[in-house]
Amino acid sequence: MLTDRQKEIILVSLELIDKKGIQGLTIKNLANKIGISEPAIYRHYENKIQILIGILDFFKSNTEDFFTKELKNDNNSVEKIERLFSNHFRTFSATPSLVSVVFSEEIFRNETILIEQIAEIMTKNNMVLSNIIETGQNKGEIRTDINPSYLSIMILGSLRMFVKQWQMSNYSFDLVKKGADFINSLKLLIQKN
Amino acid sequence: MLTDRQKEIILVSLELIDKKGIQGLTIKNLANKIGISEPAIYRHYENKIQILIGILDFFKSNTEDFFTKELKNDNNSVEKIERLFSNHFRTFSATPSLVSVVFSEEIFRNETILIEQIAEIMTKNNMVLSNIIETGQNKGEIRTDINPSYLSIMILGSLRMFVKQWQMSNYSFDLVKKGADFINSLKLLIQKN
DNA sequence: GATAAGTTAGTTAATATAAACTAACTTTGT
């Protein structure tokens, strides 16, 4: 659905945001880095907002595929959570610049459409996780002394902070490897007994 | 140390960032909202970066006072953590616009000085918390099956996510009240047995 | 299979707007 150039624009935009923040994403920087002129960008995206929407779509499709696949099976809930996040770790490892974008609602504050999309993603993540937790509690796999929505906030917050630290350390450790270790600790917290 | 007008500039800047994101903090918006002309701003701050530094200082002094006070006493570690965060909740309740700023490293990506200050704050928070946890583990108050740095990431991440949800819900619940409840759940997770 | 018509992806040049900041003058409060 996306042309090669469109994919390139999205990827280079992610890199720019990653390295210089949202203020670094200008049509000029984008064009320079790709090696074409500024107006050429407009042959591929109508305007800057469409590019930002493209970035969000890139991430959305990335996770949505996985959600639908993973949620169908009938694994243990704790394992499900484990897989959900090791998948995220793999995604971030492959495209580290995604971290800046996905964890910075700030970037999308200008346009209502963008805010809505970000809110949608976050609500979805939260609902999916709450559901898994509730099921796990009913099956006796997850501790029941804390309500699902709180547990969900804690898990999502923990993971987010973990990834953010990886980013702030300049990707100095292996996210997938250390991430697996971190998830193990998280499992200790949420498992029954 | 700050004049009334300087305080006003900081507070209005916080409001602008809170409502429109960092892109909403312009000298023009600032001047309009205060009700003076743009150049008048420069009578009080040399340039925009100084204003941003002012915002960070405002938050730093807010927490530093508390840290030094709170850490001297010899309370139970879990209680210490509880107080540390209920204090944060109170601060955010009083000045909700702080949330956008403190939790958005993104905002300060342009200038090296600002990045350093943010990193300093985060490192400090993390060290203070790790220390409290380690002490608590040695005194048998906190579970020892998870290492202090992981626990610290989990706690900070949980709290951050909790506050962020409060913000994203348009401050629809009482942060201090529900926050106390949330901290209770967190306590269940980290306490020994 | 050659030519006309259309498309794609690019170029350079220009424009509108908005940002941060400055110089020179005026008002206000003690």
Add this chain to the structure above:
DNA sequence: ACAAAGTTAGTTTATATTAACTAACTTATC
């Protein structure tokens, strides 16, 4: 009367976007 805080009217620089045009390729038609 003088210093602090304000104003008006600018400057410079950057940014997104548009206009006008072109080279190279693809498709349709005779």
